[in-house]
Amino acid sequence: MTTAAVQRVELDYTGSERLTMNMGPQHPSAHGVFRAILTLEGETVVGVDAVIGYLHRCHEKLAETLTYAQYPSIASKTDYVAAMTSEFAYVRAAETIGKIDVPKRAQYLRVITSELQRVASHLLWLGTWCLDMGGALGGGATIFLYCIRERELILDLFESLVGARLLYGFFQVGGVRYDLPPDWASKCRETVDLIDQRISEYQRMLEDNPFFLVRTQGVGVISRELAQEVGIAGPLLRGSGVAYDIRRGEPYSSYEDFDFHVPVETSGDCFARYRVRMAEFRESLKIVRQALDRLPDGPISSRPGLKSVAQIRIPKGEAYARVEGARGEVGCYLIADGSAKPYRMKWRGASFSNLSILPHIIPGHKVADVVAIMGSVDPVFGEVDR
């Protein structure tokens, strides 16, 4: 799309040659549609121009045309790998402006689904990232298939709860749409225990593999200062030594009720980001268990049933609401003008900010490392392009 600032082939007369290589937009490691225009000197990348926008649907304009009840199910299409947390940010923003209470049971259900979603999302990340680095892991698709197998169990849980496997529309302003079906909690516990066990298995498979360590340790180092200045969040920020988690720093939806640990690594490389996510798996599972144990009874929404939901009116005002998504800070800046639709909505996609770190960290690495670094950032292009 945008190629204005790209150098084609540039020869200097000292004998070294710069080559422009196009990576993507259909490159398998792009996890969507992403084009990186790399400037190479031999095997070493010296410049990178990231071209995004292939999945752009102008969600922000779309949100101005949809009511507060309609948009949450569209919000799930921003980060479609972690649809639950995308919906969450939007309804939280609307609830903040309208000062709408959410019943305790709904808050807990939101926590359970968000945490399961984080596990599902991290599983997909682990699988695809290891697939990207394929050959080096001796067999390539093994971890990928294992991870997809486990993610499937969570999608089954979501399917029996919502009726959909990928895009849910589970969150609505004032609460959630469905209550747990019978036996759901016990099925959920079984799944959680199983995944907990398997995560340890994968961790051993990977960390006992010297090739995995060589490809990830010391690769794509992000310093603490750069991480903050660029505004990367979530596992990336915590992999660079900043112990910041919105669930802890600005608790929402009863997160203060749960006992969990915020994993931090200080080396800032691909391996650190991997370690943070591996630890997050366990913390998320821990939160799900606690929430199931203490799940209160009561209504699941503070608003009347489905038929009248279309009439939500939010008073004039503005709010920025954010949640800790699988990829970091998913934020929604909402301005309401008192009508049934927002005046303006800004979506802060965690992947957009995270991806913008690439031009800062890729130069100096070999072409093969680009794949490892990009995978460790875990971008979802629906959320980058919105």
Added chain:
Amino acid sequence: MTADEARTLIAESFSDTKVESGVPMVVSVPVDQWAPFADFAKTTLGCRFFSFLTAVDWKEQGLEVVCKIDNLDDNVSLLMKTRLGPAAAECPSLTPVYAGANWMERECYDMFGIRFDGHPDLRRILLGDDWVGHPLLKSYAVDTPHPPYR
């Protein structure tokens, strides 16, 4: 640093700004102090985390640029705002202060046509180079035809 201390420091150094209470703390900054204020917030208030930058089209009152920055250590959040004035679309760039503003300002230029002075590489980011208009302006209709269906 607490939010109150931050408020006092802002009032001392930037008397033209208007600070509202609440979380995040909303600070209205005159457009000519936009970049110096960001620099002050980063160095003095410790707001080193760049969250997002965007704009709002207030129709005849003109465009407003909004930027959120955080001090993660002390949990202080600032929502900086500046009005560009009616029919104006020029704003100083924050990219020299925050590297994260680079893409966000490009997106703002793409969607609102705001020209950020001092941005190193201001070109469209999400839409194609040949796109006509800036979609998030209120004057841009949702059903505006565009290539190849012009």
